Amino acid sequence: MEQLTPEMILVMAMIGVAVFLFIVEWVRVDVVAILMMVALPLLHLVTPKEAFIGLSSNAVVSIIAVIIIGAGLDRTGIINKMVKPIVRIAGNSPSRIVIAISFTVAIISSFMQNIGAAALFLPAIQRVSKSLRIPISRLLMPIGFSAILGGTVTLVGSSPLILLNDLIAPFNLKPFGLFDVTPIGLGLVISGIACFVLFGKFILPKGPDAASDQQGQEDGSSPLEEIGEAYELKTPDDFTHYRDPVRIDDLRRRYLVNVVAIVEPPDFKIVNPPPDMELRSGMDLAVYGVERDVKRMAEQEGMFLKDSLQVFQNEVAEGTSGAVEAVVAPRSPLVGKTLRQIDLQDRFRVTPLAIYRHGEIYRAEIGDLALGVGDAILLHGTWKRLKALQGEKSLLFTTPIDVDLMRPEKAVFAGFWLATALIMIMIFKIQLSVCLMTGALGMVITKVLTIDEAYQSVDWRTIFLLAGLIPLGIATEKTGTAAWIAHAVLNTIGTVNPMVLLSIIGLLSTVFTLVVSNVGATVLLVPLVVNMAIAANADPRMAALVVGLATNNSFILPTHQVNALYMGPGRYRSVDFMKAGAVVSVVFLAVLIGIISLVYGI
Amino acid sequence: MAIITISRGSYSKGKEVAEKVAARLGYECISREVLLDASDRFNIPEVRLIRAIHDAPSILDRFSHGKQAFMAYIRYALACRAQKDNLVYHGLAGHVLLLGIPHVLKVRVIANLEDRVKSEMSREKISEEEARSLILRDDQERRKWTRSLYGLDPWDSALYDLVLHIHKLTVDDAVAFICEAAKLKQFESTPETRRKMDDLVTACEVKALLADEYMDVRVACEFGNVLIYTKSGGRLQHKLQESARKLGREIKGIHHVEVHPGVPTPAQAV
Numbered sequence: 076m077e078q079l080t081p082e083m084i085l086v087m088a089m090i091g092v093a094v095f096l097f098i099v100e101w102v103r104v105d106v107v108a109i110l111m112m113v114a115l116p117l118l119h120l121v122t123p124k125e126a127f128i129g130l131s132s133n134a135v136v137s138i139i140a141v142i143i144i145g146a147g148l149d150r151t152g153i154i155n156k157m158v159k160p161i162v163r164i165a166g167n168s169p170s171r172i173v174i175a176i177s178f179t180v181a182i183i184s185s186f187m188q189n190i191g192a193a194a195l196f197l198p199a200i201q202r203v204s205k206s207l208r209i210p211i212s213r214l215l216m217p218i219g220f221s222a223i224l225g226g227t228v229t230l231v232g233s234s235p236l237i238l239l240n241d242l243i244a245p246f247n248l249k250p251f252g253l254f255d256v257t258p259i260g261l262g263l264v265i266s267g268i269a270c271f272v273l274f275g276k277f278i279l280p281k282g283p284d285a286a287s288d289q290q291g292q293e294d295g296s297s298p299l300e301e302i303g304e305a306y307e308l309k310t311p312d313d314f315t316h317y318r319d320p321v322r323i324d325d326l327r328r329r330y331l332v333n334v335v336a337i338v339e340p341p342d343f344k345i346v347n348p349p350p351d352m353e354l355r356s357g358m359d360l361a362v363y364g365v366e367r368d369v370k371r372m373a374e375q376e377g378m379f380l381k382d383s384l385q386v387f388q389n390e391v392a393e394g395t396s397g398a399v400e401a402v403v404a405p406r407s408p409l410v411g412k413t414l415r416q417i418d419l420q421d422r423f424r425v426t427p428l429a430i431y432r433h434g435e436i437y438r439a440e441i442g443d444l445a446l447g448v449g450d451a452i453l454l455h456g457t458w459k460r461l462k463a464l465q466g467e468k469s470l471l472f473t474t475p476i477d478v479d480l481m482r483p484e485k486a487v488f489a490g491f492w493l494a495t496a497l498i499m500i501m502i503f504k505i506q507l508s509v510c511l512m513t514g515a516l517g518m519v520i521t522k523v524l525t526i527d528e529a530y531q532s533v534d535w536r537t538i539f540l541l542a543g544l545i546p547l548g549i550a551t552e553k554t555g556t557a558a559w560i561a562h563a564v565l566n567t568i569g570t571v572n573p574m575v576l577l578s579i580i581g582l583l584s585t586v587f588t589l590v591v592s593n594v595g596a597t598v599l600l601v602p603l604v605v606n607m608a609i610a611a612n613a614d615p616r617m618a619a620l621v622v623g624l625a626t627n628n629s630f631i632l633p634t635h636q637v638n639a640l641y642m643g644p645g646r647y648r649s650v651d652f653m654k655a656g657a658v659v660s661v662v663f664l665a666v667l668i669g670i671i672s673l674v675y676g677i
Numbered sequence: 678m679a680i681i682t683i684s685r686g687s688y689s690k691g692k693e694v695a696e697k698v699a700a701r702l703g704y705e706c707i708s709r710e711v712l713l714d715a716s717d718r719f720n721i722p723e724v725r726l727i728r729a730i731h732d733a734p735s736i737l738d739r740f741s742h743g744k745q746a747f748m749a750y751i752r753y754a755l756a757c758r759a760q761k762d763n764l765v766y767h768g769l770a771g772h773v774l775l776l777g778i779p780h781v782l783k784v785r786v787i788a789n790l791e792d793r794v795k796s797e798m799s800r801e802k803i804s805e806e807e808a809r810s811l812i813l814r815d816d817q818e819r820r821k822w823t824r825s826l827y828g829l830d831p832w833d834s835a836l837y838d839l840v841l842h843i844h845k846l847t848v849d850d851a852v853a854f855i856c857e858a859a860k861l862k863q864f865e866s867t868p869e870t871r872r873k874m875d876d877l878v879t880a881c882e883v884k885a886l887l888a889d890e891y892m893d894v895r896v897a898c899e900f901g902n903v904l905i906y907t908k909s910g911g912r913l914q915h916k917l918q919e920s921a922r923k924l925g926r927e928i929k930g931i932h933h934v935e936v937h938p939g940v941p942t943p944a945q946a947v
Binding site for chain 2: 319328329330331368371435437438439440443444445648
């Protein structure tokens with residue numbers, strides 16, 4: 076066995092630092108990656124050129140192109156249109172709807188970023204849930220898992236697989252083709268959906284109806300809808316006599332009732348009035364609140380509660396304004412901020428009504444809560460203002476707003492360029508990044524999306540996470556660290572059957588991906604397992620492939636972005652992910668190893 | 678129509694002042710009664726409560742958080758008494774326990790150290806040296822207690838509406854001043870102040886019922902809407918939410934309960 080050199084120790088120390096920072100999250104993961112990108116050349120573990128080679132790598136360019144293509148498809152709105160016929164075909168049976176939507180998501184996710192596909196479908200799923208009265212928790216988890224599994228269907232489906240060819244290049248192994256993984260990926264998708272169809276009753280959380288029985292009547296079955304009830308009140312003529320001024324914010328704090336529109340006498344209407352506005356005599360108010368609270372307020376403040384909306388029929392009616400649920404998107408700039416800091420009221424003139432998080436609803440003092448990914452905020456505002464907020468892209472709206480930013484007429488071009496890219500890859504065998512970039516460029520030229528929109532859609536965090544971790548992989552390989560660890564591990568466990576080795580690799584990847592993100596796990600493990608496989612006389616390509624696929628196996632904890640996104644709208648708790656995720660994860664590994672041995676005959 | 682809290686050191690004539698004020702205004706005068714109430718309500722021997730209210734928390738208390746729970750019981754008992762209005766309280770820490778209530782007249786009665794030493798010498802029949810060190814130690818202990826529990830210094834005059842030094846001023850002078858102040862409009866109870874008092878009682882009750890099981894919860898109540906603050910989610914959060922919901926149904930006057938983890942606690946939370 077080789078001698079342990081100081082460089083190797085240094086590389087291991089750097090891996091240790093990276094893993095440690097990934098776990099404690101003192102800085103964001105992409106910053107850790109940039110730290111590696113800078114520290115490694117400074118420590119002379121890689122050359123400066125190698126340090127930044129990740130930025131121009133096939134993988135990074137491919138990801139950029141995939142994101143742009145995804146954004147282009149998104150703009151045309153074809154995906155939302157696909158849902159309707161799918162639901163029609165599926166009929167009314169919840170299982171068939173789950174199967175149909177899950178399969179569609181998986182296929183779309185295989186050509187897009189998983190999170191992009193998941194976010195695109197969220198509004199449609201909520202609509203289906205509402206119109207067919209299927210609990211949202213029965214739909215979202217299977218579909219979310221399918222979006223992750225769909226990432227294994229093609230080589231561009233998920234970051235680990237895109238990275239794979241770059242990572243095995245130094246070993247002079249034959250690169251994988253776009254559809255080399257498809258048999259395995261389809262197997263994984265089918266088995267994942269099957270898990271939910273067969274065992275859904277046992278592994279999915281019970282519908283909200285069952286939960287509400289335990290909580291009593293107060294927390295009704297779907298609190299968000301319960302809050303979204305509009306009432307109209309009028310203040311009496313002597314409202315301001317002999318009393319301290321009452322402001323809109325006071326009503327919210329006292330009775331948890333949100334004033335969403337007022338008429339200042341004689342007839343000056345204000346929708347979403349500022350919270351510090353004083354109530355005066357003879358004012359009409361439109362409020363959102365629980366009936367009990369509204370009645371209490373009317374009684375204690377001496378207001379007159381009208382039987383129905385009268386003055387505000389137009390303002391609060393569906394046509395001009397409404398209450399919508401918006402989900403905090405992953406990597407949104409709003410994560411970690413409180414509503415008070417964001418100040419939606421001032422910037423967009425929309426009124427936040429409630430926050431839904433981890434199965435709990437928050438109505439009181441919501442301005443103080445720091446937002447997390449997947450938190451659902453119920454907002455009231457006019458469609459125009461909500462649309463402006465949607466344009467910010469920090470929130471995902473689950474109720475579709477009539478969006479004029481869409482370019483449905485460009486759907487043909489978008490489809491054409493996607494097909495062109497795929498044909499170039501499959502038939503002409505041109506390098507992945509070049510083909511995908513062609514497709515992306517084509518979409519820009521045919522004005523499916525503008526070049527600025529294309530730039531904006533690229534997520535720099537993903538790019539730098541990938542590009543920054545690549546030199547760490549190079550360093551592990553170049554200094555011989557990977558080989559050394561591989562030999563050390565094999566010496567301890569002795570000779571093993573290739574199947575057992577692949578299973579261990581799969582398990583190791585699963586654990587790593589839960590802790591250090593899928594990209595981190597792939598970069599660290601691929602050089603290692605390739606060396607191990609060579610030393611153990613197994614197929615090194617298959618070892619790398621197992622890592623690339625098994626790093627998508629992150630279902631047990633809601634750490635994967637897709638799971639984090641669906642957690643709030645689905646009213647899931649971490650326990651729910653552990654229960655369903657454990658089953659799916661085990662099935663995932665079994666199917667993965669099974670298909671590899673069948674298809675590639677190990 | 679007011680609540681008067683009188684904070685005092687040992688041998689500072691505070692008790693005498695309190696009793697005379699209560700007699701003149703026809704108010705109830707309480708101190709130890711609060712401990713008895715708390716001991717009755719929560720089934721804790723009074724001795725343990727006295728120890729909680731007297732000694733500064735030791736290192737051990739930080740782990741057992743027994744003291745926190747005891748203080749929550751005492752605070753609830755005091756808040757219940759204060760809810761009835763027309764009260765003179767001369768126990769420890771009245772000014773911090775009734776924080777945020779507008780119609781509380783907060784008085785501190787201090788006395789000349791030499792006078793206090795003399796009183797102690799004559800009552801306990803000890804030397805001047807001993808008496809002095811006992812008094813100083815007692816002052817120190819109480820100071821430490823308020824500091825460690827509430828982060829406030831009882832000797833900070835800004836905490837009080839009135840600080841009276843019994844030396845040139847006699848006890849009767851002090852009583853006259855306090856009675857005069859108590860008649861001021863600011864200390865009259867109004868529907869608004871009574872509402873705040875009710876909210877404080879509710880918050881104290883929720884806190885007292887949770888304090889035994891959950892460490893470091895703070896409770897705020899405004900207009901019957903109860904907010905429970907905890908440091909972070911953790912594994913107890915779900916349980917806490919369940920208990921909170923249960924309390925929300927059981928305690929009268931609560932309209933709404935929420936648990937907010939990881940949110941900065943407002944100053945008025947108990």
